[in-house]
Amino acid sequence: MNYQADVCIVGAGPSGALLSHLLAKKGLSVILLEQNAALGQAFRGEHLNEEGEAVLTSHHLLQAVEALGILRMKKLEYYAKGRAFKTILPDTAIGHLGIHVPQAHLLKGILQETQQFSHFTCLLNTKVTKLITDRSGRYVGVVATREGETIEIVSQLIIGADGRYSTIRKQAHIDTQKHKHGFDLLWAKIPAPQGWEPSIKMALVEDKQLSLFTQAGGFIQIGWNIEQGSFPQLRKQAFTPFIKQLTDTFPELAETVTHHIQSWQDFVLLDVFSSHCDCWGTDGLVLLGDAVHTMTPTGAFGLNSALKDADCLASMLAKATIAQFNVQEFQQIREQAIEKVLAQQIEKEQSFASNFEDWAS
Structure with missing residues (x-):
């Protein structure tokens, strides 16, 4: 044809x-x-910033997308030792710090x-x-x-x-x-605990970025930077000490992490470049x-x-x-x-x- x-x-x-x-x-x-x-x-990627939002809005498409489900981020927090030490709130004129779509x-x-x-x-x-x-x-x-x-x-x-x-x-x-940028990324997706606010949370774990992005539908996306090319060697090591770094940094996730990230196979590796x-x-x-x-x-x-x-x-x-x-x-x-x-x-x-x-x- x-x-x-x-x-x-x-x-x-x-x-x-x-x-x-x-x-x-x-x-x-x-x-x-x-x-x-x-x-x-x-x-x-699934996060709209101001530019992406403006494009969809200018062409009257954001409303159609929003009807299917989106989530506006209410704050950005930086974490260390199990608590947030810095919080950034959105400009009141914008009302959010990005949109998960x-x-x-x-x-x-x-x-x-x-x-x-x-x-x-x-x-x-x-x-x-x-x-x-x-x-x-x-x-x-x-x-x-x-x-x-x-x-x-x-x-x-x-x-x-x-x-x-x-x-x-x-x-x-x-x-x-x-x-190449010197790092690869491990992704994992877990259900958000009850009462979890739409937010972006950042931490530094062994000099590597660890990020949490709340998602529409009641989920959290975990993005964990690791040394470039290190995953084959990393997955030969014990899993429990590695994942404990996550729950130590974000204690409120301990239960959902324990139930939903139980082995290296629960991560997806992204080759970053x-x-x-x-x-x-x-x-x-x-x-x-x-x-x-x-x-x-x-x-x-x-x-x-x-x-x-x-x-x-x-x-x-x-x-x-x-x-x-x-x-x-x-x-x-x-x-x-x-x-x-x-x-x-x-x-x-x-x-x-x-x-x-x-x-x-």
């Missing part, structure tokens, strides 16, 4: 979903491809608003295998497999919004520079989000930067001029902002321990 559209977007993550909505709203025909069988299955809620909320457009098509369980070029070398479509069938999608513009391991980037032979591409696309093809600038989890900038990418790109595309779209102009507009965010991440990582100097003294 063959499809045709003005734009083919590969990857139904935050940037791909938002871009689909914005372009369909402008009257462009859009086909959105997602390799997973359901939305929200890939690992992505479950990934599935964000994507569903955006795309349910997009389904109203007859010129929008979303194909799940569809894996791109190859790019199609015309005689001049311009990219004009993709080949994909869907439920055992090979399909072709022809379009004027291909968008690679397919994440840090982007197939589109690889197929287009666009190089990426990868940067950032990356950037000197080239954001070429004739007929554009990369955005993690596909072109992967970020670390620090500061939850990745999701919000991806939404900003989509917002910016949509503002530059119109049905009459899509064939003449200049990817270099898009890159120039967004690249400086991305470089600034990456610098902020490094600064936050390097200065994290300084938040605990007053307590130590």
Whole structure:
């Protein structure tokens, strides 16, 4: 089966979903491809900052997402020796310190608003295998497999919004520079104790960052930095002393941690790195989000930067001029902002321990 559209977007993550909505709203025909069988299955950040919130609000999408369930953070606390020694409250004009948005809620909320457009098509369980070029070398479509069938999608513009391991980037032979940050991350998710306030809590354990993020639905996400590449050796050691550091730091979590984190297998390891591409696309093809600038989890900038990418790109595309779209102009507009965010991440990582100097003294 063959499809045709003005734009083919590969990857139904935050940037791909938002871009689909914005372009369909402008009257462009859009086909959105997602390799997973359901939305929200890939690992992505789930915290909106002011920029991400502003993007969704400006396009009247936050209300649809909120109806599915979000959670506004009421405070940020720094912990040591089992107690909070510093608390940061939100600006009263803003009212929160970030918003937890479950990934599935964000994507569903955006795309349910997009389904109203007859010129929008979303194909799940569809894996791109190859790019199609015309005689001049311009990219004009993709080949994909869907439920055992090979399909072709022809379009004027291909968008690679397919994440840090982007197939589109690889197929287009666009190089990426990868940067390690000296740490990896252990994730775990536990039920929140009764009465737990929506908050972000930070601690320093053996000079490593330990963070708790309250989540919608009554959960807490634990993010625990460990030395880069150390997990194979770490998991050979006794588990109890390691997890005791968590309960000593946050005693109110002792019961739920005991019931829900009982072995190394209850953690998920995230290989932490950032990356950037000197080239954001070429004739007929554009990369955005993690596909072109992967970020670390620090500061939850990745999701919000991806939404900003989509917002910016949509503002530059119109049905009459899509064939003449200049990817270099898009890159120039967004690249400086991305470089600034990456610098902020490094600064936050390097200065994290300084938040605990007053307590130590």
